[in-house]
Amino acid sequence: MLHIVNGDSVAEKLKQGVVQGEILVWREVYPHGPVFQDPAEIDNRAMRSQHLEQTLGIPRSEFVQISRRQEQILSEFHKYEEVVLWFEHDLFDQTMLCYLLHFFSERPMLQTKLSLLSIGEYPGIELFRGLGQLSVKQMETLSGTWKSVSAEELELGKAFWQAYTADNPQMLGQLLSRDTSALPFAHDAYRAHLARFPSTHNGLGIVEQTTLEMLHAGLNSPYELFKHVGDRLHTLGMGDLEYWHLLKVMSQDPYPLIQFRGLDCEAVLTDFGKSVKDGKEDWIAKRGIDRWYGGVHLQGDTPRWRWDSFLQVIHDSGSEV
Template identity: 55%
Template sequence: MLHIVNGDAFGSKLKQSRIPGEVLVWREIYTVGPVFAEPSEQGNRAIRAAYLEQAIGVPQAEFVRHSEEQERTLASFRDYGEVVLWFEYDLFDQTMLAYLLRWFSEQELGETKLKELSIGAFPGIERFRGLGQLSVPQLETLSGAWQAVSDEELELGAQLWSAYTADHPEQLAALLRGDTSALPFAREAFRAHLSKYPSAANGLGAVEQSTLDALTEQPSNPIDLFRMISEQHHVLGMGDLEYWGILRELAAGEEPLVRIDGTAALPDFQGMPDDFASNQIGVTELGRRIREGRADRIARCGIDRWYGGVHLRGREVAWRRD
């Protein structure tokens, strides 16, 4: 049996459990940077690797090595009687699930049975945020709870991946207006993705808007700020590296929207500076004006951001959220 899981924290616990099988941690962040319909193509991988190194500090060579290793393991799936996909309700997980369902939809499964376990709640946990919350005994209660992946799930996963990696958002918006019940968490997760697009009112995505709202109330240290914003937008499944990248953009340029008072740089993949938590984040006057809709972030500062397969850049962009 092969278990494909969403992260090292849960993967480590699964390895400690009495649930039989090997564990493949799918190490990707499809919510950050350029994402292509065929990510394993050499040119696409090179573009993505270069972006992730620049944006969040993931070394290009390490990204390529991990990608190739996990793809080799995935390609050996016929060596296992069962393959179980473990994923959660949020966008971070649903993008991975969509990719894997698309990939399996193009394979001859042979004797291998493809199963899935996707959850958005767990008994006794009031605010369930992910499988990593579970203790080893708790996750062992899920053994055998997985269900066979249906043709409808494979088809919808393939459609979601195609729409997510398209160079325009209309395909995804149209898909979400239809029947997505085969994957019960998909609609909310991918609608959250669309909320990241710049607003027609002021050019801010939902996360940036929430950040400026919070900082207008009072300045904050970055750790508390991340906890607040990630909880508010928990459907995104946003990790700290993704958020530091957003904060870095808000603080960049000649007209920043936030100011960072302190000596420690924002963290990246290489780690967090010891004195990082002592920094204070505040909103600038321009940030206040944009937050209130009295100025437009893209017109003033421009944008260079990927949303799945959509690349928005410059001071006039094709797609905004209304």
């Protein structure tokens, strides 16, 4: 049996007698940087590895080595009687899950059974952020509760991965208008992804907007900001490296939204940041953008795609989906 999980914390707990078999930690951060339908293609991997090194500090050679190793193990899935996928409700996990469902949807399973354990809550935990919160004993209650992956789940996972990696977010918007209940957490996770696009209101994505609101409310410590923004936007499952990079971009010239002061590097709103937060200025129109959202690369000061938070739709140069 092969268990594919979302992080080292979960893997270490499973190894403490919770499950039998081998455990593979799927090491990716698909919500950040360029993402392609076939991430193993040489040029795609080269572009992604370069971006992750430049923005998150992940060494290019390390990323390539890890990617090749986990894909080699995945390609040998037929050696196992059963493969169990352990993924939770947020965008970080749902993108990994949909990539794996896409992978398996295109291969005959033959004698290998594919199963899924995916949860968005746990009894007694008020704000469920993920499987890593659970103790070994709590993890034991989940062991064996996984269910066989259906053909409908495989096809929907494949559709989500193709839409997420497309260079046109209309595909994802259209998919979200369909019945996606076969993967119950995918709708909210990918809707949260679209909310990361620059808004029609002021050019800020949901993470930048929430950060400025937290600063306005009096939070100044980057670590406190990460905790509170992460709690409010837990559907994203955003990691610390992603958030530190975003804070860095928000503080850069020209037109910084925030500044860092003192030995503690406290963050404060700039006057321009206050104007943007209130919708009096447009951040992207002032400074431009060069950022990836799944398969969409936004560049320049008039990016094609914007998110309308009021109508909950993606706009294409004034048109909506």
